[in-house]
Amino acid sequence: MIDAKIIRDNSTDLRQALVHRGSDSTLLDEFLVADKKWREALQMIDALKMKRNQLTPKGKPTPDQLLSLKELADSIKKEQEAVSALEETASILARQLPNIPLSDVPVGSSEDDNVVIDTIGDVPSFSFQTQSHDELGISRGILNFDQASTLTGSRFVVGHDKGAQLERALINFMLDVHTTNHGYKEVQVPVVVNSQSLFGTGQLPKFGSDLFKLEDTDYWLSPTAEVQLTNLFHDHIFQADQLPICVTAATACFRKEAGSYGKDVRGIIRQHQFNKVELVHIVHPEESHQELLKLRQHAESILKLLKLPYRVVELCTADLGFSSAKTFDLEVWFPSQNVYREISSCSNFLDFQSRRSMIRYKQENGAKVNYVHTLNGSGLAVGRTLAAILENYQQEDGSIIVPDVLKNYVRFDSL
RNA sequence: GGAGAGUUGGCAGAGUGGUCGAAUGCGGCGGUCUUGAAAACCGUUGUGGGAGCAAUCUCACCAGGGGUUCGAAUCCCUUACUCUCCGCCA
Structure with missing residues (x-):
């Protein structure tokens, strides 16, 4: 607001x-x-x-x-x-008015005008015909879409054996890196949230149709832990020296994906339910520009440790989310599609969300109360990370090598 | 699911329908004292909206929403949440 x-x-x-x-x-x-x-x-x-x-x-x-x-x-x-x-x-x-883009955000008319800031890691070259992550997942017996559609419907997946374990390992790995190396406080939050919380971060009132609502209640399935982690501090006044606050959580996220019919129908890129490790910063207004770069580095470090090739894209004005004033997307390489796909989105919301959710701080000397700035980013989307690992670490025989940093987390080297 | 009790400022906690934005304590801030600190003492200390260059003026806010009344923190209805007891349950 x-x-x-x-x-x-x-x-x-x-x-x-x-x-x-x-x-x-x-x-x-x-x-x-x-x-x-x-x-x-x-x-x-x-x-x-x-x-x-x-x-x-x-x-x-x-x-x-x-x-x-x-x-x-x-x-x-x-x-x-x-x-x-x-x-x-x-x-x-x-x-209903969206946030104002920061003055240094590139002006554009569509996502084609987004600006590639950096490209990191070498795109792997394969001497054989690569498979997509869903082909690999099905043939290895670790992803089962048929079971999910029977259980629930389309855009859901069941993970099996080493696939399920790798997903769990990824969550632990990401949380460990953020809590140990980057100083985040880990929290466990509900995945069901109320309307006020969704209003606070800007999903409501405009984007209710993208969300699952629980019948006869004011409860919704949260589309991102940004909602929970930010609204943890709803109606709170911080002392200036308590900032910044950095919190992280791994949660299941739920999205209707209305209007994306026919898009990414295969695989686990676009699911109604997916796991994500989220990073949220609550900061002094003067710090938010710096903090966005830090946040982005924290997210990037996961990709670097997993040795996945990626690029950093700055969103242009036309592609910016409703609440955001500046956003960097991290896009990971998918060999089967020969493209980079979004795996993290790191944004500075300035005081847009803190006004809606009444998150404030008391200034050092005077008794003046002011709105904090909020930022968040995925660190990272777990399902997409798993998909990227399957594709980038695939071998000619259809097996997949486990990235080195994950070997401490699972009891196998390949799957 | 049933029965009952609550929700007041940063926190704790008073508050007979009118003089209550709200006692008191703690905390915070400023000061006296002190070489410095602590203690003690004195003072001060909520948030939001609107008008104004400003000093300032003004309105609202006692969980949310509605109602009764000339007038509501106080009475009524309703929703949410918290607590206690019973039942059920991982």
Whole structure:
């Protein structure tokens, strides 16, 4: 959520930002009108309330006073309805405005305008015909899509034997690296969250159709632990010296993937349920630019340790997520498709989420309270990591070598 | 699932429908004292919205939402959460 004052004072810049994002700027214009009306009505009703407060006696009012107070109460009641309606209108509009991209974010009109920042690791060359991860997974007996579709439906998978163990090993490995090398605090969180939490990180109100909702409740299956880890601090005021906070969690994530029919139907790249290790930073506003680079390095280190070739892409304005002001995607190499595919997304949200979720800090000297900045990134998407390992470490005989760093975690060298 | 009790500021904890944004304690901040610190003492200390260049003025907020009333932290309804007892259960 953008501060209403900032919207009012910087409407020109904002309109430009919306254009760069490819979003509709009529939303902004509607907000400005509604906001103006609301403030005018607010001043009127505040004056009425002041009058009432002044007229209200300390004890029992006289019949005369009672009469004028009753009149006043009537007009306040009537006016209040109008004010509340206007406020609601303005705030519905404000909540739908996306974050403003930072000024150094490349301007673009589609994902084709994203900028490759860095390419790391050598793409493996194979002397044989490579298989896709799902072909490998099925032939090795470690991925079973038929069972999953019987159990549940499409876009689910059952992992078996060494595949299941490797997935578990990956989770442990990632969490160990982040807690031991990068100083994260590990937390166990529910995968079911309420509407307020989803609003806090920006999934609601606009993107409810991408989420699974539990019937007859206000509960949803969380699409990413970003929601849980950030809203852990909902309505909290930190002391400045408690920042930064770095937390991580491995959770199952759930997404409807509505509108992606026909996309990535094979394999485990796009599932309704997948495991992900998430990283969240809660930081002082002045630190967030630095922190984004740190966060990205933390995510990158997993790919480096696994010796998977990848590249870093900075998203252009058009491809930026709703809540984000700046995002780096990490894309891992998939030999069978001959492309890099997203495996992590690291974003700086500035105070966009902290305003929605009321996460603040108390400044050092003064008693001033201010919004923190929040950042998050995948460190990494576990299913996609498993898929990337299958493809990049495949051998001519269809077996797969276990990456060195995982050998301490599993009791086998190949699968 | 059934019965009951709660939810008040950073925390703990008072609060007969009007003078309550709210006692008191702790914590925080400033000061006195001290070579320095501790202790003691004195003072100060919530958040959000709106108007204004500003000083400042003003409105709202006692879990969320609704209601009664001229007036609600206080009464009523409702939702969420917490606790106790019973039942069930990994």
